[in-house]
Structure formats: structure tokens, C-alpha cells
Amino acid sequence: MNTRTAYVNARIHTGDPLAPFGTVLTVEDGMVSSVGFDQPDAADGWSIVDLEGRFVMPGFVDGHVHPLLGGGRERGCDVSGLPSVEDYWSRIREFDRAHPGDGLLMVTGYSAILVANTHVTRRDLDAVIAHRPVLMINSDQHGALANTAALTQAGIIDAAATAQDAHIEKFRDGSPSGLINEEAIQLVRQLAGPPSESDAAQDVLAAQEVLHRFGVVGWQDALLGSEFGTVDVGRVYLRLAEDDTLTARVAGAIYWDRTRGLEQLDSILERREAYSRGRFRAPTVKMLLDGVHEAGTAAMLENYCDADGNPLGHNGGTMIEPADLNRALVALDAHGVDVHFHALGDRAVREALDAVQAAREANGYRGTRHQIAHLTFVATDDLPRFRALDVTANLQLVWTADDFLDFAQYEKYVGAEAMSRMSQLATWNGYGIPWSSGSDWPVSSPNPFDALQAAVNRSLRGVAPESMRSQRLPLSTAIAAYTSGSSFTSRLDRNGVLRSGMNADFVVLSDDPFSLENVSDCIVQQTVIGGESVYSAD
Numbered sequence: 346m347n348t349r350t351a352y353v354n355a356r357i358h359t360g361d362p363l364a365p366f367g368t369v370l371t372v373e374d375g376m377v378s379s380v381g382f383d384q385p386d387a388a389d390g391w392s393i394v395d396l397e398g399r400f401v402m403p404g405f406v407d408g409h410v411h412p413l414l415g416g417g418r419e420r421g422c423d424v425s426g427l428p429s430v431e432d433y434w435s436r437i438r439e440f441d442r443a444h445p446g447d448g449l450l451m452v453t454g455y456s457a458i459l460v461a462n463t464h465v466t467r468r469d470l471d472a473v474i475a476h477r478p479v480l481m482i483n484s485d486q487h488g489a490l491a492n493t494a495a496l497t498q499a500g501i502i503d504a505a506a507t508a509q510d511a512h513i514e515k516f517r518d519g520s521p522s523g524l525i526n527e528e529a530i531q532l533v534r535q536l537a538g539p540p541s542e543s544d545a546a547q548d549v550l551a552a553q554e555v556l557h558r559f560g561v562v563g564w565q566d567a568l569l570g571s572e573f574g575t576v577d578v579g580r581v582y583l584r585l586a587e588d589d590t591l592t593a594r595v596a597g598a599i600y601w602d603r604t605r606g607l608e609q610l611d612s613i614l615e616r617r618e619a620y621s622r623g624r625f626r627a628p629t630v631k632m633l634l635d636g637v638h639e640a641g642t643a644a645m646l647e648n649y650c651d652a653d654g655n656p657l658g659h660n661g662g663t664m665i666e667p668a669d670l671n672r673a674l675v676a677l678d679a680h681g682v683d684v685h686f687h688a689l690g691d692r693a694v695r696e697a698l699d700a701v702q703a704a705r706e707a708n709g710y711r712g713t714r715h716q717i718a719h720l721t722f723v724a725t726d727d728l729p730r731f732r733a734l735d736v737t738a739n740l741q742l743v744w745t746a747d748d749f750l751d752f753a754q755y756e757k758y759v760g761a762e763a764m765s766r767m768s769q770l771a772t773w774n775g776y777g778i779p780w781s782s783g784s785d786w787p788v789s790s791p792n793p794f795d796a797l798q799a800a801v802n803r804s805l806r807g808v809a810p811e812s813m814r815s816q817r818l819p820l821s822t823a824i825a826a827y828t829s830g831s832s833f834t835s836r837l838d839r840n841g842v843l844r845s846g847m848n849a850d851f852v853v854l855s856d857d858p859f860s861l862e863n864v865s866d867c868i869v870q871q872t873v874i875g876g877e878s879v880y881s882a883d
Contacts, residue, residue: 467523
């Protein structure tokens with residue numbers, strides 16, 4: 346088998362600022378051996394692939410994704426993208442007819458804002474299906490709607506039980522409305538019974554196929570663990586690596602159980618060592634600091650209002666007390682563990698930065714690669730701290746598009762002052778903040794070109810208002826975030842740029858994205874990992 350391949354007649358964007366372009370890429374034994382302009386001779390044992398002028402760039406690394414959930418949508422009842430709750434009900438009825446029974450019917454992908462605006466409750470869902478339990482999980486995975494049968498079987502229908510859990514929303518009479526958030530979702534999800542590791546493996550493989558189709562060569566799985574009622578996908582990755590069916594390069598983030606504290610440290614360190622096989626590693630810990638704005642659980646510096654603009658008198662919950670968070674960061678950092686924070690609200694972002702500062706002051710700068718994901722709102726005073734503390738901002742760029750989130754509804758929740766600081770990409774970039782990017786699929790599109798479109802246009806399909814268009818990122822910056830930036834935070838140190846000694850992980854595109862008015866029109870024609878094609882459009 347010839348392990349020396351030269352890809353010639355290409356337009357190569359290397360991602361390397363010292364040698365940004367080339368026309369010839371040579372690969373030996375799965376590694377890039379050179380990028381330049383001189384074509385080797387086939388007589389010297391080279392297999393020549395003529396790319397006929399196509400655009401080549403480093404493969405994407407998704408810095409925050411949930412393949413187990415994304416792949417599961419491929420075979421479940423998914424309502425993503427449907428325009429109305431009536432369409433949700435029709436899809437659910439159709440799925441129930443096609444999959445009859447009395448077990449829990451799981452529905453994924455509904456819009457939290459659409460449901461909030463239509464004031465849907467369990468009574469509406471009961472009118473659709475009452476004979477079996479139904480759990481609808483929204484697109485951000487932090488909120489859900491359950492029917493009466495589901496709440497009854499879960500043992501949380503009576504007011505006395507629900508009064509103990511702030512994540513179960515209630516009618517005025519104290520009975521549950523059917524809307525549940527965060528950990529309360531697991532009370533109903535467990536009705537599905539113990540998950541199957543075999544099914545989970547098939548879901549991850551389905552997700553891998555989707556991600557490769559969009560040019561993704563590796564990713565950081567943002568949640569390893571069974572705390573939320575799923576299979577610990579870390580075990581699934583080990584199994585796939587053993588079977589040689591894991592073609593992607595995967596870094597995992599082990600979930601930090603906020604109910605336990607430092608006593609879990611030894612177990613996490615053991616799992617970090619055990620989760621290492623083939624192309625799978627788990628160098629990171631995932632810390633969930635807050636929820637989401639639609640549910641009023643993202644931690645903000647100022648108080649929330651409801652959907653009608655009325656003050657609610659709270660600013661979102663802190664999931665880990667700051668003192669506990671600081672102690673945990675100091676301990677994890679001392680052991681060389683990278684931490685991946687979930688933080689949407691400006692208070693959660695500040696507490697994450699405070700914790701990293703405590704670790705830096707206690708341990709010095711040890712080469713740990715801490716990152717904060719989502720950060721929809723950041724206080725202006727905290728912007729210089731990212732660079733000073735060497736913290737990466739992990740952006741879900743699709744969320745910054747004016748036609749993805751309901752920005753008018755957000756302003757009702759958080760007020761005009763906070764909205765003036767929402768996803769200010771150009772301003773943030775001016776502070777020299779280190780970037781990475783991830784899709785958070787299935788919350789949003791797994792296609793990196795949708796993310797790039799949002800970054801450079803601040804709209805997925807139309808033209809954003811000027812106030813948003815002035816807060817765009819350059820395409821080169823957005824691409825670097827989704828390649829070298831996410832490679833860095835995932836410790837995929839041989840990915841992200843094309844130069845000698847790096848993994849031969851690259852994509853061949855239909856067009857030069859720098860020449861397109863709409864970057865999202867770009868189509869991946871081939872995805873290559875380790876010199877082997879894992880996807881071809883042909």
C-alpha cells in the first residue's frame with residue numbers, strides 16, 4: 346500500500362501564519378510531510394491526487410458538542426425547526442402511531458421561546474397524548490415539558506413533592522405546570538429505563554457520520570458521565586476505539602458532580618487515565634455553572650424580568666458556590682486538569698474567571714488550558730481577564746445570529762443594558778481574547794459553515810441590523826477558532842494547521858469560503874483524517 350500521497354493543483358489555506366498558502370500538500374504515513382508549491386515525481390513512489398483547483402484547509406475541530414444526543418435524534422421523535430406548537434403536536438401524534446406502546450415517548454428539539462410565548466403547559470400536551478408518558482426536551486437541553494402521565498409516573502405530580510424542587514414550575518395552585526428544568530428533567534427521563542450501551546454506540550457512530558460530512562475531524566465531547574440519565578459516553582468511546590470504528594479524534598470532558606465536591610477528585614483522575622485508547626482521550630473536566638436565559642437559570646449580575654417585562658426578583662441560580670468552585674479549580678489545576686466551564690450569564694462568567702484566578706495565584710501558570718463555553722453575556726470589566734488569565738472563550742457562533750435567537754425576547758428577560766453587551770464579537774476580539782468554537786449540537790447546527798456565516802454576517806439567512814453587523818468577526822479569525830483554537834483546548838496538538846509534522850486531517854471544499862458572499866454555501870467534498878478519506882461527496 347502506498348503511504349506517500351501528494352495532493353496537487355490545490356488552493357491550500359494552511360492556517361499557519363508563517364506559511365499561509367500552498368498548492369501542493371504531501372502526506373506520508375498519515376502525517377503532513379510538506380506544504381508548498383513543488384510537485385513531487387510519481388516515479389519516486391508518490392501517489393498523485395489532482396484536486397483541480399479545489400480549496401483545502403485544516404479539518405474542523407468542534408470544541409463543544411454532544412454526539413450521543415445529536416446521533417440519538419437521527420432515530421427519535423425530533424421537532425427541530427418546526428414553526429409552531431401545532432406542528433409539534435402533529436409530529437408527536439405521527440410518531441406515536443408509528444411507535445405505539447405505553448412506555449415513555451421522548452421528544453427532542455422544541456423551541457423554548459416558542460413554547461414560552463404560547464404559554465403551553467402539560468394540559469396542552471395531555472390533549473395530544475394522555476395514554477402514555479411524554480417528555481419533550483427543548484433544543485438547549487436545559488428545559489422540558491412533560492404531560493400528566495409522565496409527572497404522575499415520576500412521582501412528582503402532587504404539590505408536596507414538587508415544593509422541594511425549584512426546577513419544577515407550578516400553576517398558582519401549587520401543582521406542576523409540566524415545565525421542568527435542569528436536574529428535574531432526570532426525574533422523568535428515568536422512566537425510559539436504563540440506557541443501552543449498544544444503542545449509545547450506534548448513536549455516536551451516526552453522529553460521527555454527520556460530523557465528518559461537515560468536515561469535522563475531531564471534537565471535544567462536552568459531557569462524559571451518567572449523571573443525567575444517559576450512558577457514560579466515555580465507555581462508548583473506549584469501545585469504539587477498541588473496534589477501530591472511531592475515526593474522529595475525540596477529547597472528552599468528564600462531568601464534575603456539583604453535589605459532591607472534592608471527594609470526587611480521585612475518581613476523576615482515575616477516569617482521566619482510564620479514558621485513553623486509540624483516538625480518544627479525556628484531559629478535561631466539565632463544570633456546569635448556570636443554566637439558560639429562557640428558563641431564568643443563567644446566572645446574571647442583574648435581576649431577570651419575565652416574558653412580559655415584569656421584574657422577577659432573582660438573577661439566576663449559582664450551581665456551584667464560589668468558594669467551593671475556587672477550591673475545586675485550585676485542586677484540578679494542581680493536577681494538570683483542564684476545566685471546561687458552562688457559563689452563559691455574566692455572573693457565571695465572572696465566577697469562572699475568579700476561580701481560574703484563584704488557581705493561577707495558588708499554582709502559577711502550569712500550562713492548563715481552561716475555557717469558558719457559551720458566554721452570551723460578559724461584563725466589560727471582565728474582558729481583559731481572559732487574556733491575562735490565559736482563558737479561552739469557546740463560542741457557539743450560530744447563537745450570535747439575529748435569526749437564531751429571539752433577541753427581542755432576550756431583552757425582556759435581561760434588560761437593555763445587558764443586551765448592549767450580548768455577543769459583542771468585534772469588541773471582545775479587540776481585547777485579544779483567545780478563541781475556540783463549537784456547535785453544541787444538537788442545540789444548534791453541527792455544520793461549521795453555519796457558524797462561520799453567523800460570525801461574519803451576524804445572520805444565517807438574511808441581513809443583520811447594523812448594530813449587529815458592526816460586531817462581526819473576520820472570517821480568518823472565525824476559521825482559526827474552529828480549527829487551531831478548538832484543537833488547542835482539546836489538546837489535539839497535531840491538528841488545526843497544515844504543516845510538516847501535523848496530522849493529515851483536512852477538508853476539500855466546493856468553493857473558496859473567502860470568495861463567497863454566503864459562507865454557508867460552502868460544501869465539503871471530502872474529509873480526510875490521518876491521510877485516509879472518511880467522507881466523500883462523490
